[in-house]
Amino acid sequence: MRTSPTDLITPVRPMTKVAIQQEALAILARLYPEALETPCAVPILRFLEEDMEFEYGLRLVVLESMWPREGGARPQEHPDGAGISFSQDRFDLLCRDNVSARFLGAHEFGHAMLHLDQLQVERQDGVPRFVGLKLRSQVKPYMDPEWQADTFASHLLLPEPMLRLVVNDLGWSESRIAGVFRVPRATIEIRLSSPRAA
Ligand SMILES: [Zn+2]
Numbered sequence: 095m096r097t098s099p100t101d102l103i104t105p106v107r108p109m110t111k112v113a114i115q116q117e118a119l120a121i122l123a124r125l126y127p128e129a130l131e132t133p134c135a136v137p138i139l140r141f142l143e144e145d146m147e148f149e150y151g152l153r154l155v156v157l158e159s160m161w162p163r164e165g166g167a168r169p170q171e172h173p174d175g176a177g178i179s180f181s182q183d184r185f186d187l188l189c190r191d192n193v194s195a196r197f198l199g200a201h202e203f204g205h206a207m208l209h210l211d212q213l214q215v216e217r218q219d220g221v222p223r224f225v226g227l228k229l230r231s232q233v234k235p236y237m238d239p240e241w242q243a244d245t246f247a248s249h250l251l252l253p254e255p256m257l258r259l260v261v262n263d264l265g266w267s268e269s270r271i272a273g274v275f276r277v278p279r280a281t282i283e284i285r286l287s288s289p290r291a292a
Pocket residue numbers: 095096201202205239240243
């Protein structure tokens with residue numbers, strides 16, 4: 095979910111890029127080790143529909159509308175239980191293997207893997223709200239759940255060892271990388287412009 099500096103977010107446990115990268119690689123090793131051996135498109139839809147429930151007890155719910163949002167994480171206290179919610183139109187795009195919907199799916203999966211145990215909900219006038227909300231501009235990036243989920247998504251879809259292989263050893267172009275891994279071009283550009291292992 096994209097945010098702006100004026101959004102309210104819940105700060106989470108600090109994580110470095112390297113720690114998030116290692117978490118993404120560990121989850122791939124458990125769910126889809128092929129992704130660490132050969133350049134390929136990680137099956138995000140399967141992670142959300144099957145693995146999240148069978149491996150982690152978290153459920154995917156698709157809602158007609160989540161306006162103004164497109165997806166989000168549900169903590170334990172939610173009536174639908176802990177897991178990830180997706181809007182119907184984003185889910186349809188994910189089913190068609192749309193690259194931005196794949197990134198959103200990986201981002202929400204990141205919230206499920208990294209943040210669900212840290213989110214608390216309270217009810218105010220019957221309306222559930224997250225506890226401890228702060229302006230995003232006041233939260234350090236490494237404690238920002240949206241930054242963490244974006245970093246996780248990038249490393250889940252484009253595992254660092256595979257990126258190094260295709261860039262350094264195979265000399266692939268960005269468009270070939272985007273096509274094989276099914277990731278947005280912007281994700282590749284960010285990764286290639288960052289220091290190694292960033
Ligand atoms: Zn998010």
